[in-house]
Amino acid sequence: MxxxxxxxxxxxxxxxxxxxxxxxxxxxxxxxxxxxxxxxxxxxxxxxxxxxxxxxxxxxxxxxxxxxxxxxxxxxxxxxxxxTTVEQMKIAKREEIDNAWKQSIQAGSFMSEVAGIRVDARRNDIDNDKDNLEEIINLGEAGLIAFPFQWKGVSDTVSLTLDDLKILRLEIGAYGLQMYQQKFEAFGLLEAATTPEEVMEVSF
Structure with missing residues (x-):
């Protein structure tokens, strides 16, 4: 040195x-x-x-x-x-929470009960798993694809029926709602924080 x-x-x-x-x-x-x-x-x-x-x-x-x-x-x-001041810390923490929320929406995944595997729940400009699933369900209801359907998760592939896919659609919707709720719960805790330590305890 x-x-x-x-x-x-x-x-x-x-x-x-x-x-x-x-x-x-x-x-x-x-x-x-x-x-x-x-x-x-x-x-x-x-x-x-x-x-x-x-x-x-x-x-x-x-x-x-x-x-x-x-x-x-x-x-x-x-x-x-x-x-720094508590107010400055809150501004930084709010941005940190918002970035974590965006990541969970744009590249999120969760363990699906109906599929038994971890599935993607991405919503970004390139991948939108909810829209893809919606399209597959529509094609299935029109009799244009055969079942069971091979649904690829994060690292595994599983065979799902049309009814399974409809349940998976609900699960993906529930995941998105959960992320929104988690974000605003964190914002609420952040707003109530009065000390640096309380600010740092808040996470997404």
Whole structure:
């Protein structure tokens, strides 16, 4: 790992250099920092070895802050993460719930009782299992396809009668309704949350 350096100005950390700086701007002009210059020599120009403690939280629920401690031989930067405001957290959590709901609708699946296998319940621009099933039922009622029909689930295929397919249609509809109910139940819990911990407990 490349050694980082803290550049000080007026006794404060000015910026963090990713590598040993080849030169430094001083009130007396540009000073070249040769590779052989000692750390003590570099410190005379406000160049200190730098270390970091802690890891920032890269999510929408925390604010990251870093504090610097200037020691005799190095500068230590310490990361701390604190919750954002409850209202900001609610906005982020609402988006998280909505994205999870969209995923459950666009690429959802469930264990079907009538089929005995896990079946898709996708509703997106490419796949719409409910519409496909509806079309098969219509063709079956018109006597245009033979039964039992081979219905492909998530990873298995099963033979189903026309009556089975009609029950499966109801199951897919019930799955969609359940996802909607689950979404708005989560929104209700989120609205009632008053602390960061309560916000984070809410999930889709």
């Amino acid at each position: 490349t050694q980082k350096f803290a550049i000080l100005k007026d006794g404060q950390v000015w910026y963090i250099a990713q590598d040993r700086p080849p030169e430094i701007d001083t009130p007396d002009g540009i000073v070249i920092i040769p590779p052989e210059m000692s750390h003590e020599g570099m410190q005379e120009y406000g160049i200190y070895q730098y270390e970091e403690v802690g890891i920032p939280s890269f999510d929408l629920y925390h604010t990251n802050n870093i504090s610097y401690e200037i020691l005799s031989d190095k500068v230590v930067g310490t990361w701390t993460s604190t919750w």
